[in-house]
Amino acid sequence: MTDTPDLSVELGFLRLKNPILAASGTFGCGLEFTPFIDLNELGGFVVKGLYFEPRSGNPPPRLVETAAGLINAIGLQGIGVKHFTETILPQLKDLQTAVLVNICGESEEEYVRVADYLNGHEGIAAYELNISCPNVREGGRCPAQNAESTYSLVRRVKQMSARPILTKLTPNVTDITLIARSAEEAGSDAVCLVNTFLAMAIDIHTRRPKLANIYGGLSGPAIKPIALRMVHQTAAVLSIPVIGMGGIMSAADVVEFLLAGASAVQVGTANFIQPDILPQIVEDLRRFLVKNNIKQITDLVGGIKSP
């Protein structure tokens, strides 16, 4: 019982000190959270999505709160790769945690251009391909809704990338395992799921949509059971690691995702509400392992039993 359990996770292409990553779009570039936490206590974090050029994002209102959830339509407002590598990345270089960068593009060429530019800079552990944002194209469309476009895009970036590729998938599809398989066949080193669920809310007095973008992406505890099911389905058919996410608010939620087959997890919306939640989850996970006499956290991965 006195042994400290091993929280580290080997993804094959990347070793994490623990399975807790901060999700892109909820964690800024990491520095926003330094007043609250020591970033080195995390397994890693994913920097907010970057296009090649700065991007202005959607008009407000960009947020609406719903029952146990948050619908956002930020529209990937961002600083662009040059500003990131010049002003932000140098501030992250001494961190003892994995810094992943979420990369975006209007076209396959732009994803390649972003990855090519970042290839020339130190201090990035992996790229997360954002092919699943519901807020940048009309009707919430994104490349991850189509197996062929997922394959094509992942393959092109993988061929030129100097770093491992994680592909972040959308739940807004009929069968997420088909898309996940495409990403795997195209050479993705891991898949991350799920991004937000396309959603909306209407003001009954004005009869207008509550978001200027009409639709947005639902996150938060409301989506956790669906995200968990999708992770379970996907992990069952892939050989590459699955990074699970969707409404995680506690260490117990993390354990569920690991049991469902996730090798690591990302925590998103919870960071807004409780900016010191990530180290707390790590600590609570450690306690869970000690209490249950589990030596290493990887023993939980895929450990779900039959009903």
Next chain:
Amino acid sequence: MLLDTKAEIVGRESWGDYFLLTIRSPSIAEKAVPGQFIMIRTASGPYPLLRRPFSIHDRKKDTIDIYFQIAGEGTALLAAKKQGDECDIIGPLGNGFLLDTLAEGRTVAAVGGGRGIAPLFFLGNELQKLGFPLTVYYGGLTSGDLPLEKKFRDKGIPVHCSTDDGSTGFHGLVTDLFLSFLPSSRPDHLFVCGPDPMMKALSRICLEERISAQFSLESIMGCGFGACWGCVHKIKTQGEAEWTKICQEGPVFFTEDIIWNND
């Protein structure tokens, strides 16, 4: 900015659906400046999920006050809290009113609409210390929307009130009240906080009259500290109009920089 998950509520007052809570948080109180805000978690469970932003209404050595009106589930939960309850807060957040640039001898006024009066008490106190007596124009729909009138007067801050229904003070909008005083007591600098239509109207007046003015904007916020990019307003920065985070770059902006219709 600090996270204080166990800030004790040490005082509570109410007037209809308006509430004032005094929260003990020495470290946040010490750092706070007028115009800044705090984010409060109103429920321990997942609904309401997000924290709520509140202007800092007053500050004593170890405490901060917030003043708010019930507007939904979050504020209703907060209003139901009692003295002795704990409160999970982040603060102080945002830039606050810029007071350093006020030149000696300048006259200052403030306009507050409804719950928008909240930050102007802290502002009035600080300006008093700095030697700038503040005149406040305080508007509401009806007399019940103006419970803080006496508090300002007791503190030696002159208040002119208006109500839309004429139940107290000037009968009409607070903007018209302000305009009626303009010929006799024109301020060199104005501070404004209130509903959007009021702020838009005052912004136009200030631009026409060439009165330098700072406006405290309000928005739904996801986090309050710059991570979510949810609370943007279009603001001119070095000539370029950009979606700018109210929580981090604001909530206070100068009138000439604010693009009111977000075009």
